[in-house]
Amino acid sequence: MNPEAMKLFGQALLDYHKGDHEAAITLLRDDGHRTPQLIKIFFREVQEYPLEKIALDLSYGRVLDVGAGSGLHSLFLQDKGLNVTSIDISPEAVQVMRERGVVNVHLADIMSFEEGQYDTILMMGNNIGLAETVDGLSQFLQHISNLLNHGGQVLLTSMDDRFSDDVIGIKYGEQNLESGRYFGEIRMKVIYKGMEGPVFGWMRIDPETLSEYALSAKLKCEVIKQHDDGGYLARLTHK
Template sequence: MPDDAFGQMVLDFHRDALAEQPAYRRDDDTLTEAHLSGYFEQPSAWHPIERRLLSEVTGSILDAGCGVGRHTLALQKRGHSVLAVDRSPGAVAVARKRGVTHLVVGDLRQPPADGCDTVVALGKQLGLGSSLTDLRRTLTELATVTQSGGCLVADMDTLDRVGPETGAAHAVQPGVAYRTFRVEYDSLTGPWTDLLLVTPSGFRTAVGETPWTVDALVGTETDGSAYGVRLSLPGQ
């Protein structure tokens, strides 16, 4: 089984005891340094897309792919009931140390919640996978644990603008690609992870084959590769 390299590196970073500089390895064998401070950012340092999307959430929340809890902690402070889930036991341990109260180790594609009002899938969590089929499957699974009339907020990456990551991506079809990477730290190697890159128009098309409806695409006019999405689950 792959190691929890991500979990160990954030645990060591949190206690100021990194054994070495962690790295991300792409499947073309390129290594880049892992800059860990971003996982612990306070709301004032968040990307504007994150701040806007989180300002709109309501009710009980599933934080799908919570990492070390940076979004969960902010939502708890606002009085929301939040269930945080992440596949990394080490990241969950750090989130607990930082004050996240309700945590589960698990896969966001097999969500442990039941009847939440809002799903938060920031940090590109919704894009885990290598195809639009993977994206639709994730969205359909998350719909099963969301109340009718509920919403989902997430951020995605696009191929509209060329950069070092998009240049190394594997093309699937026009406007759709994925990149593959893993975390390496202190002799540990994490699982290979695919992350989908899809244009906003391609994302909108994919959502049309799920129970969700696109309410808004956010940040598509910026120069960066990221954009935000707000989806709703029609009431019955």
């Protein structure tokens, strides 16, 4: 992913951390749909998101937190005594994490990160979307697999949009299908304080498609828990 795409998001994290607790971004999709997002949710208690709390309780050993953002999950696991490595492509996010006390932080894109192997790889907040498209998913998962210790696990959250009641979102997905794209692919950009970042790709993926692509990386997929709205927690392990 282009680091510039996350620069405004990183700046919003930093502004919140420095005391602007009203900081908010807008996600502008390529169909014109706008989604406002308060930054305070990235500084919440982990208990507020049950799927993520389950994932953190299942984490063990040496942990890699991918797209760690504000360090929310890294700090929780550090406090449990786990050895956590946290990566993000945003310099501002890295600064926030370090100032909040995250110990081992790297400014890095997951696709170029090759430092060590891990027992648990976390991709919370739908960070499987870093693959951007299903066409990029096989390579993405193969790289993740290479970072995984024998017997290790990838824990990720995503959304199965087939369960969505968002009429506009469903129409967007149908337009994707008509143009040859996967239903859950998204093209959008971040707007913050009147500034617009570059367009980037993101993706929400259903469990069956995830399982299919995981097989190409010799990983098996297990859905640990799924909510009625389509949100789910999955675990990937070596076959």
